[in-house]
Amino acid sequence: MSKPEASHSPPEPESTESTRRRILEAALDEFSEHGRAGARVDRIATAAKINKAMIYYHFSSKDNLYREAIADICGRIAGDVAQHALAGGTLEEVLRAIASAYAELFRSRPQLRSIFLDELARPQGEILEVIASALRDSGAPKLLFGRLQEESVSGRMREVDIKQAVTSFITLNLGYVFLHPLIDRLLGIEDTGAFMEERKTALVDLFLHGVEVRS
Amino acid sequence: MSKPEASHSPPEPESTESTRRRILEAALDEFSEHGRAGARVDRIATAAKINKAMIYYHFSSKDNLYREAIADICGRIAGDVAQHALAGGTLEEVLRAIASAYAELFRSRPQLRSIFLDELARPQGEILEVIASALRDSGAPKLLFGRLQEESVSGRMREVDIKQAVTSFITLNLGYVFLHPLIDRLLGIEDTGAFMEERKTALVDLFLHGVEVRS
């Protein structure tokens, strides 16, 4: 006595939050993989296992979905970075903690990388501001800036422009994350993961030596 | 006695090279501004002042046009960088020359930045190889690697992993170029151009101090 399968039987209605979440997650994957212009709404719908119209019901437009998907994940960045217990300690300890935090951020949230690169390639003020805020709220830039100022004032660090120094540390960290497809080819690096692991130590080492007072 | 205007009268045929050049230039602008998926063939045709069908006559497909436009401009990179007379001199002089070359490359060819970021975001082996080859052929990576090895062997440089050191120098240089929209926001930098100028000196300074033997 088998029940006739309905030609269309919608799954049990879920909570709004649950549906939105599924859409946001599918969207982030799609935008990460194809970029904003290359992403397809119907692919997002398929991946989220919903009818395409639901995307418009919840998010109004493709563009708005893009914005909200990024805002959603950026909202997690501060928490992710905080896991690395950025706090006091020697300058070296602080730098190591930040380097680890950044490396782990992009390792644990692989969609972030391509989306950040997209927004860097063609910045949209609004979205870039969301990203910048997230990184700011992580506390890392402020901690870095503050510590470098202390070191400078106390004479443990050479006289260098603090903004340039912070820029250098950030680019030393994020540089390989973002540029590794190119660098791997230029230098014949075959194990990106291993190189990234060594990198965390190497970049802190270089930076510390670069800023310390010559004895 | 006016001649009746033909309903459609194609202009005199130009040389193939001239038409192709116009298309390639318009294409590079379009791809740079909108990305591969966001670029529109009809916009490229309008910008190049040709009939859209000519793009297919000369380049077969949008994708092939993308590839050829990038290959075309990458073919110029080696020459651009060579303008900076990368040669011998002290390590500092070599590093300064390379830093200048990189900064000038992206300043003088503004389309490169977003296109490189696109390919870094979603690498296509073939195109990334064209880009890597262009940078390789510029001679800068080899010069850098070679000089750092010399310095290491002769004891003027600390014992550091050369690949990590080269990676650091490249990321110190290209990092700000690519990440400046974000860094400017994080650090409150208002004059990107001025900061970039200072950067050339600051990054070489940091790097040199970072690798030199402690006396």
Next chain:
DNA sequence: TATATATAACTAAACAGTTGGTTAAACCAA
């Protein structure tokens, strides 16, 4: 020398498929 032919470059129009988005109706839990 005049004429025919082939070819490359070019055109406007057409094409077929895809895209983001819309709509009216159905569904369902409270």
Next chain:
DNA sequence: TTGGTTTAACCAACTGTTTAGTTATATATA
């Protein structure tokens, strides 16, 4: 019954690409 959620079908515009026709020019041929 109500209001929120969901559906299948639909839509106009857009997209990359193709087609058939035109023109200028070089070359072959009678």
